[in-house]
Amino acid sequence: MARILSNGQLTVEIADVGAYGGTRFDWSGFITGVTLEQGGHTFCVPESLIPGQGTGGSGLCNEFGISRAIGYDDAAPGEWFPKFGVGLLQKQKDEPYSFVGEYPLTPFPVTEEWTTDSVTYTVEPLECRGYSMKLVKTLKLEGNRLDIFYYVENVGMKPLRLEEYIHNFVGIDQADVGPDYVLKLPGSPRVTSPESSFTENLLKVEGNHLTWTGGAERQFYCKLEGWEQAEADYYWELVHKSSGAGIRESGDFAAERIALWGDKHVISPEVFIDITILPRHSKGWRRSYQFFTC
Template sequence: MAYQLKNELLAVDIADPGEYRGTRFDWSGFITGVRFAGHTFCVPESLIPGQGTGGKGLCSEFGIAQAIGYDEAGIGGKFPKLGVGLLTRPDAAPYQFFRAYEAEPFSIMTEQKGPKSITFTVLPKDCNGYAVQLVKTVSIDHDRLIVSVEMDNVGTRPVHTDEYCHNFFGIDGTPIGPDYVLRFPFASSPWSDDPGTLDGLAFSGNEVTWERQPEQEFYFRLPGFDGAEQPWLWELLHRPSGLGVRERSKLRVAAAAVWGKGHVVSPEMFVEVKLAPGERQTWTRIYEFFKTV
């Protein structure tokens, strides 16, 4: 079954753990849809069925560049992908986030606390001394969607990784192009390992715009910053409708990136996760939905 949170402005659809069967994104609190004042904000990673890694809406990922314990697992050995389960390393190739791995899923407990809040608890399972309990609470308050994360290292080994939310946004299904503007609270200084992924994008001060609907994927990076010192982290506006979303999280952003293609744009704010045995780390993401006209 799927879950829904609802108030006078927002309706948020959340997948039941196990509905998404991939080995990339966190199975807990996988938000598949957001409607604000009757308007839709979320889209799938790909419009072609079966293409991509199964992302949709707001879904988080741990360790996109390097999974915990992968190098030491050995061929045929297991390693933990937080929020997913114990994965099996099939060969000597480096870890690849887009690859499908054989998985032994973590057990996930779900408790819905009325129409405005739901909590997912990912139970720890030891793997070579790595064991983390993950608790994620998704709630709504007026025009805000709030995702709170609590992580406890209950294993015997330190955990050092990162987490981000892949925000697959496309407002009312409108293609990405000149009608959109993406803003940051400061003048941006983006870069890309592949300059071709910047084709058709324009950067002016704190704004990013599109000259046309992208035909290929676009991607660029931004340096980290202290979100506690900013009014918000980023803001996406569809100018003709006045509909938009901004992230008001007070995070220490370790790194930032923006990915997208013709139907979707995803600002990504990374959090460093660093836990000694017995330690706890918490953070909260806050999304505010609005209409200017």
């Protein structure tokens, strides 16, 4: 099931808390659909088009700690560790944490406050071996912009060191990946650390634009650099030339890194924020998505 935010310009579908049910992505504000009413353009697609494959991601869904699982390394098999935005997970074996792994779960309690154009989630903490975090997350519509506000409070005894990003599963009007898409970044972007020669040959950089040389026959992944010193009011912008529709992400924090993942039907620029919060301290930040037609 899903609930709706709408203001006449944007309609946003948000999955009910717990509908996702996995142990990777934040359960609160799990956005499964965005429609720009001007032109009826859509932007969100699932991670996988094949039922049962992938990790259940869809649309605009965020994750805490993909590579820094709080409390995992010092937990013994059978002990619990927190996956913020999800709940307490139980370590099964003495092996490295896997963000795609399956772990027994005790979900965090979540309360919700809805209006027609906003929703606020309060994710209450469950103390776990000195780690404890309260999350307040608000989604609000302003014209053709969706704002996401985060407020994190460290109510535990140990410091919190993790990262957060949104896995933007974007397919504009469900168009497949190909030369019709243009990804714009500040500065002089360049592709680094491609996971394969397929990725390296698929992507082409011209100035501040990245394009695709053809269709994506399989998944691709790389890091994007060269934007770090540029002064700009956005992180990335994706336009589908045939439809004239686009999406732009901005925010009020300095990105720690930007990566790019995708498949035949989906393009996912990923903007990471680095988070360190001492006990009895807090941190807030904002992400904004603007949906437009050229």
